[in-house]
Amino acid sequence: MAKMSDVAKKAGVSVATVSRALCKPETVKPETRKKVEVAIQELNYKPNMLARQFRTNETKTIMVVVPDIANPFFSRVLRGIESVAHKKGYQVLLGDTSNNIDQEQRYLEILKQRLADGMILLTARMDKDSLLEISQDYPVVLACEYIEGSDIPIVSIDNISSARKVTEHLIKLGHTRIAHITGPTNVILSRDRIKGYKQALETNDLFYEEVFVQEGDFTYESGFNQMSKLLALNNRPSAVFAANDEMAIGAIKAVKLQGLKVPEDIAIVGFDNIKVSSIFEPALTTISQPKFEMGNVAMELLLKILDGQEVKRKQFVLADELIIRESCGGKVNSTI
Structure with missing residues (x-):
């Protein structure tokens, strides 16, 4: 397996330069960065993500917690989250609470242990004070479910x-x-x-x-x-x-x-x-419900928090639509 030193040797640069090209590419000249990229591809080099985490104090991972993964509603929300996360270089770690409040609390420990940079909760059934306390110290966004009188950014419908x-x-x-x-x-x-x-x-x-x-x-x-x-x-x-x-x-x-x-x-x-x-x-x-859009907005909000930006608008209420089909006996307006 190729090492960073092998990449440095092939590209004709120092190991430190390779490290900067991977962690802070904007600090490396474009022509030098190109040499490193070519060397990485030719050697099929796989960066050590754990080592990178220690250097940058970030995991490039976000945690998404759902109440019941068997419920098909959440799959579309998750796709919305992932579509934004992947574009920004983040991995999505999924946690299923099976509607268990204790399990929801345990997933929050992942944030405390710095195993994820932030969390999107699609469930909020734990003690309100505990969740508010966590949100003051770690990046957290609520989507689909919500908490009354909360200062946590929320994405939902009415x-x-x-x-x-x-x-x-x-x-x-x-x-x-x-x-x-x-x-x-x-x-x-x-x-x-x-x-x-x-x-x-x-x-x-x-x-x-x-x-x-x-x-x-x-x-x-x-x-x-x-x-x-x-x-x-x-x-x-x-x-x-x-x-x-x-x-x-x-x-x-x-x-x-x-x-x-x-x-x-x-x-x-x-x-x-x-x-x-x-x-x-x-x-x-x-x-x-605009499930995919909910995921998009929730992830974009979390990215703003991770980037240190001030989130002035804390509640996003998205539009829903009544879809009339055969089960009510009314005039059908959509079958999709």
Whole structure:
């Protein structure tokens, strides 16, 4: 395996010059830098990244923490993060908490140990004070989930407005008995979607029934189970708003197993616009989040912090879109 001294000898420069060409190329003359680059290619030299970390006090690695890697929503956000990170020479290290708050806390230790330069959290379920304390000492950005009253840079949509929008769509279609399968209520975005649902009912003078609100956990199985409970009610709902697409698909499965049809017997809408929502039968009406853009903006924010720039704007609320498909029985405006 080629060493830095071999590169220096072949390029006709000192080892120190090779080191500068790798770590601070702007300090090396273009013609000298070119010689070093040619030597590196010919010798297939692989720089020792650990040694470089000790010299520069940076890892060129960022940590991204997700609550559940099995949820397809996060794959598009991750691609948005990586598209910016790779252009800037950063590697992305992925951590999956499996919705475990203790695991989320353990991933923060990676920052404390300087094994990553910064972190993007796509989950924020730990103690608020602990997270705020970490963010004061280390570069941290929140995306998708968020914390109320936080000074941490945040990238999200307006979940209250989005939930109100999709619920009002069901009301405009003539539904008055609308149920809601929520996400975990210890998560703020779940609580915000409940608020939006309630606001839509109140604005349209519809009665809020507690039995129509069932708590899921964002999984297909919970959507199926909570829908089964709703179907067992004497006065079952005519429409259901599920807080994400996976639960909506589980709900549709439960309806079909009862010999009922969607949307003829029960209309169902979801949230997130994951890829399968457009190809499922019936195709799912849902709120589309700008997942790739969320990742882009979050990574760009983190890079500014890493570069020592002042981030004056701390909250970025991106636009969502109501995608109307067959599952609600409304006029279709998109099938993509």
